[in-house]
Amino acid sequence: MSMWRFANPAAFMRLTGRLVAPMWVLASLVLAVGTVWSLQAPPDYQQGITVLIIFIHVPAALLAINTYVVMAIASGIGLVRRHHVSFLVAKAAAPIGAAFTLIAILTGALWGVPTWGTWWAWDARLTSVLVMFFFYVGYMALWAAVDDPDKAAELSGVLCLVGVIFAFLSRYAVHFWATLHQGASLTLAEGQRVDDAYRIPIYVMIVGFYLLFVALLLTRARTEIRLRRARALRQRAQMLEAAA
Amino acid sequence: MIVELIIDPLLRYVVGAYIGSIVVLALLIAVTVRANTQARRELDEAEKRRDRR
Numbered sequence: 001m002s003m004w005r006f007a008n009p010a011a012f013m014r015l016t017g018r019l020v021a022p023m024w025v026l027a028s029l030v031l032a033v034g035t036v037w038s039l040q041a042p043p044d045y046q047q048g049i050t051v052l053i054i055f056i057h058v059p060a061a062l063l064a065i066n067t068y069v070v071m072a073i074a075s076g077i078g079l080v081r082r083h084h085v086s087f088l089v090a091k092a093a094a095p096i097g098a099a100f101t102l103i104a105i106l107t108g109a110l111w112g113v114p115t116w117g118t119w120w121a122w123d124a125r126l127t128s129v130l131v132m133f134f135f136y137v138g139y140m141a142l143w144a145a146v147d148d149p150d151k152a153a154e155l156s157g158v159l160c161l162v163g164v165i166f167a168f169l170s171r172y173a174v175h176f177w178a179t180l181h182q183g184a185s186l187t188l189a190e191g192q193r194v195d196d197a198y199r200i201p202i203y204v205m206i207v208g209f210y211l212l213f214v215a216l217l218l219t220r221a222r223t224e225i226r227l228r229r230a231r232a233l234r235q236r237a238q239m240l241e242a243a244a
Numbered sequence: 245m246i247v248e249l250i251i252d253p254l255l256r257y258v259v260g261a262y263i264g265s266i267v268v269l270a271l272l273i274a275v276t277v278r279a280n281t282q283a284r285r286e287l288d289e290a291e292k293r294r295d296r297r
Contacts, residue, residue, distance in 0.1 A: 048254050053261045060265065099272040106268070107261040114254055212269075219276050226283035233290035237297070 007083035009225045016218045023218060027211035034204035041197050051198065053111040058202055059209035061104035061129070061170075067097030067213065068132060068160075068167035071139070075157035085221075087153035088228065090160060091143055092220035096213060098136035105129060116180060125181040128169035135163030149228065 005011050038055035071090045078086035108126070109119040120126065139156050146152035169176075174183045185194050192199070 049252055050254050050257050052258045056261055056265045095272060095275070099268050103265045103268050106264045110257045110261045110264070114257055216272065216276055219280055223276070223280045223283040226280075226287045230283070230286040230290040233287075233294055237290075237293060240297070 004081075004083075007081070007085050009085055009229070012085050013222060013225060016222055020215065020218045020222070023211060023215035027208060027215045030204060030211055031208035034201060034208045037201040037204055041201060047115055050111060050114045053107050054198065055201055055205050057104060057107040057111060059206045060100045060107060062206060063209050063213055064097060064101035064104045064129065064132070065167050065170050067093050067100060068136070068163065070217075071097060071160050072164045072167070075160040078153060079157045079161075084153070084228065085225065087157060088224040089217070089221045090157065091153070092224050093217055094136055094140050094143075096216045096220070098133065098140065100209075100213075101129060101133040101136060105133065121180045123180040124173035124177040125170060125179050128166050128173050132163065132166040132170050135159070135166060139163070149231070 034055070038052065041052060041055070043049045044051035071093045074086045074090035074093065077083060078090065105126075112119055112121075139160055142156040142159055143152050146155060173179060174181055194202070
């Protein structure tokens, strides 16, 4: 059984139709549990109560980068294999990624004031995340600006692939340069660096954000497929009217 | 909460971060649900028009 059968819009709609509602329910539950759990975390000895921002900032930043990777993979598949569903999945992911990036930037700025003494610094990680946000906005603007959906899909797909470098830099800039932004605290390779009082609720919130991402992505992708189908039916009707 | 805000000025950053994030996510969810409803309606109308013909 090949995964490519889901490139068929009907097969995609059938499968996702069964998944959408459970994903929304699961995302709501996990996020509710994660939020309540997070707010019980004790104040940090240095950062005080502002440490609570970590429970939103880290999952949002993780999803901001990973959504771009999902978009890039979908765009790449669309460009190589000419699957419309892939382009539509990438298109559906863009506003979600942009929203997560905006949340990461906003919460980061609010965290920066009490910890760094500034809202913003032209630091390698912060700057690459900001440029990635502009790529999200540019990608959505390009889709909206081109009337022919096939042409829009190809052009925005190429733009998305160009922007991958900033998703990569957003993730790894802290390893390449000495940045004001700290390196990763949650790593599998270097053992435990965060106390369980923070680490476990962060993981719960990350799972909640991922579930929310999947729920939003499936809903938006189904919307895009319906719109494309409606457009095709309207065009066919116009052609038949013109021929009659 | 108001008393805590006065006691701990750092709490305003936490409240700002949580409210800001909730607003952004709520807007995204609202836009997504609205677009989905409109797309369903558009497709239903297009299919009905096709079936009438």
